[in-house]
Amino acid sequence: MKKIIVAGGGLAGLSAAVFLSRENYPVTLLESSRKLGGRAYSAPVRFIPAAGNSEIPELEIDNGQHILMGCYDYTLSFIRIIGSYQKLFIQKRLSVEYTDERGASHTLRERALIYPLGLLQGILSYSYLSAAQKLRLLFFLSKLPFIDPRKYDGKSVTDLLSKYRQTGKIYSGMWEPVTIGAMNSQPEKADAGLFIRMLKQIFLRDGFSSRIIVPAVPFRELYTADSESYIQKNGGEVIKGEGIKELLFNENRLTVIRTDKRDISDFDTLVLAVSPFSLSKIKGMEKVFPDGLPEFEYSSITGIHLALKEKGRREGFTGFVNSPLHWVFYKENHISCIISDSDSLINTEPEEIYKLALKELIERGLFKPSDFMGYKVIKEKRATFIPDSSNLSKRPVLKTPFTNLILAGDYTDTALPATIEGAVKSGVNAAEFIAGRPLI
Ligand SMILES: Cc1cc2nc3c(=O)[nH]c(=O)nc-3n(C[C@H](O)[C@H](O)[C@H](O)COP(=O)(O)OP(=O)(O)OC[C@H]3O[C@@H](n4cnc5c(N)ncnc54)[C@H](O)[C@@H]3O)c2cc1C
CATH class of the missing domain: 1.10.3110 (protoporphyrinogen ix oxidase, domain 3)
Known part of the structure; x- marks a missing residue:
């Protein structure tokens, strides 16, 4: 059986590794950071105490609450395989509550x-x-x-x-x-x-x-831990803290994968599932993209997470119309406010962003300042590439000039925007290319 290396432990890399593991390919997944999930990660964070509050215990939060949809076929199939389907909250029917600038609610x-x-x-x-x-x-x-x-x-x-x-x-x-x-x-x-x-x-x-689906648990519990154990149970390995630094080629084949720890040459195929920005740091990529690496324009997403003093009264999420905030998601011990396409906030201090969110929450009658113990603002500068015609024309296909090097990631040409579904579809496409047949 061909030995496969997957580089990148985001959704694209994990889904490629899981689908290949299901087909009994021996898979080694290399993730350069200490945690899996890429941009869709969860981690315990320390909140900044709001005025009048002291130390707050660490809370696990998702990097920007993510929304999935019923039409995410690839993602739902991946989640089913790793056994996490019951950890999703799936609406019985499409239902979205909005709040307008007068604080009125419309569903x-x-x-x-x-x-x-x-x-x-x-x-x-x-x-x-x-x-x-x-x-x-x-x-x-x-x-x-x-x-x-x-x-x-x-x-x-x-x-x-x-x-x-x-x-x-x-x-x-x-x-x-x-x-x-x-x-x-x-x-x-x-x-x-x-x-x-x-x-x-x-x-x-x-x-x-059209139903909206949200994770009922943090990402680590939803899919990173279960993907890791699925790959391991099927004989593969997941190595964190080891990243690819250089690729060496001989004619039309990739022959050596150089990481920050060793040279790997006993492999058949590499699925390179890292973002274009990370690709640009790997030596040898100029051979993969002889006309130059695709340079995308990105837009950012800002998450403002507010720790609740008391167990949350609300459930689900609210959309904001005519507001700098776009969505607020209610959790048991915190709420997450999301501002998409938020490049204008990149240089704004976290405290200012927190105050902006608080003002909106109060003006719309959803919360009062005393409901919160503290805040944490996470700005994801390169959250997704902008899906305009110029960027869409730069998306590479999974095949490269080298027969045993395949690309995956939300930026590749999946015909979907840069989403969870786009990332997972690219991972499944890579696995199908190796297996030589449809896997869904
Ligand atoms: C805040 C935020 C909110 C979002 N909200 C939504 C949403 O609501 N719905 C939705 O569908 N999508 C959403 N998205 C988009 C979605 O998260 C991404 O499209 C998806 O996670 C991308 O996955 P990926 O595997 O392609 O890339 P990444 O997640 O970037 O994974 C790449 C991985 O490769 C690793 N890596 C990098 N270099 C190397 C190397 N040299 N060697 C080994 N490993 C390496 C990185 O550490 C990373 O783990 C959101 C994104 C953000 C940032």
Whole structure:
């Protein structure tokens, strides 16, 4: 059996390693850092005490609360294989509560009818929109099956939404959360072709696809620990704290993988599942990309995590319309506020960002300052690449000029935005390429 090395313990690398392990390939996964998960990690963090509070015990938080969707086929299959499906909170029907600038709550809730009738009735009852706006939204959704995404490749989401008059409150209460949330990008930049493909997957397949799924436990419990034990149980190994530094080639084959600890030459194939930024630090990559490494433009995501004094009263999550905050997720001992596409905050002090979040939470009547013991702000500068036409054209395919070197990662050409599903799909694609057959 071919011996496979997977470099990178994010979702792309872990899913490649898990699917290959299931096929009995001997897999060694090398992760340069001390923890698995890549950008989707969880870790215990120390909170900064808010005024009037003293030391706060460490709490485990996710790096930015992640949302999954029912249409994440690859991810759900991966989660099932490692035995973690029951650790997901899966909505029974699509339901999203929004709070507006007056603090009023509006819920878009699919009703208990055959899909899509339940969604239609949910939209008709959505109090954020006027009757005319609801009709415009339904008109657009009724056209969606007939919109050819190829005609919109290279155009912006704004172009598309303006054409179908999905502006004003329809945009803020429906499409902004989707564009900013799933594409981490402003609609003026995000590619409309990709957006349409995504909407078709969410709304045109079945009721399950549009359901929102959130991890019920931190990422470590959800998938990193279970992936590691799955790989080990199947005879593979997971090595943390060992990263690839250089790749050496002979003709059309990769022959030596040089890590910061040793040279590895007894392998058949390397799945390189690291981000493009990390690729640029590996010697020898200029041979893999003779025309130059793809240079993506990124947008950031900021997570503001607030430690609760008392066990949380709320469950699930709330979307914010017309607010610098986009989502707030409620946990037992903390809440996580998410600001997507947050490059404007990169140089802002964490305390200022905390105050900004607090102000929004208070003004919308969700919390009072005394509810919190402290805060932790995490800015992820290169959270995802911006899915505009220029960046999309730079996405490499998994095959390289070297027959035993394969690329994986959310930046590769998966036809999906840089998401959990994109990362896992790239990992499964890499495993399928090695196995020579579909694995899902
Ligand atoms: C804050 C935040 C919120 C997000 N929210 C969502 C969301 O709600 N829904 C969603 O679907 N997606 C979301 N995403 C996107 C999602 O997290 C990413 O698309 C996905 O995690 C990328 O996985 P990856 O394996 O491709 O890359 P990475 O996670 O970057 O993994 C690469 C791994 O390679 C390791 N590595 C680097 N160099 C080397 C080397 N030389 N040798 C060995 N290992 C190396 C790194 O340490 C890392 O562990 C979010 C991302 C962020 C940052």
